[in-house]
Amino acid sequence: xxxxxxxxxxxxxxxxxxxxxxxxxxxxxxxxxxxxxxxxxxxxxxxxxxxxxxxxxxxxxxxxxxxxxxxxxxxxxxxxxxxxxxxxxxxxxxxxxxxxxxxxxxxxxxxxxxxxxxxxxxxxxxxxxxxxxxxxxxxxxxxxxxxxxxxxxx
Numbered sequence: 001x002x003x004x005x006x007x008x009x010x011x012x013x014x015x016x017x018x019x020x021x022x023x024x025x026x027x028x029x030x031x032x033x034x035x036x037x038x039x040x041x042x043x044x045x046x047x048x049x050x051x052x053x054x055x056x057x058x059x060x061x062x063x064x065x066x067x068x069x070x071x072x073x074x075x076x077x078x079x080x081x082x083x084x085x086x087x088x089x090x091x092x093x094x095x096x097x098x099x100x101x102x103x104x105x106x107x108x109x110x111x112x113x114x115x116x117x118x119x120x121x122x123x124x125x126x127x128x129x130x131x132x133x134x135x136x137x138x139x140x141x142x143x144x145x146x147x148x149x150x151x152x153x154x
Contacts, residue, residue: 072103
């Protein structure tokens with residue numbers, strides 16, 4: 001069973017181990033310790049590094065030298081074969097790849113499709129509607145209708 005940070009924190013809270021460090025509450029303990037170690041983001045990054053490195057085979061683990069390198073690799077942790085491919089691919093170009101090299105390798109191994117935003121969808125729909133309304137056959141029909149209305153009025 002893989003160790004998880006939540007297990008350790010649960011143990012600290014349930015057994016009141018935080019009181020050994022002169023903290024009055026578990027929340028005080030967490031706030032103080034997280035601040036001491038760089039805040040929540042830093043702690044989260046360190047756990048991410050651990051997840052990525054633990055998933056990699058032994059021969060590729062030394063390619064990870066900074067926490068920033070694991071950010072693009074993190075989305076491949078659930079597919080270890082793709083993670084291994086991405087690290088190997090980035091390592092072929094440079095012995096110690098940068099975070100940008102890993103990001104490029106991840107994009108080649110597992111390309112992502114661009115998501116459209118609501119604004120882009122509405123613009124596309126507007127263009128489709130404009131194109132449909134401005135077709136020549138529709139223009140002819142609308143002129144005929146306008147002429148018939150004009151003749152009926154006069």
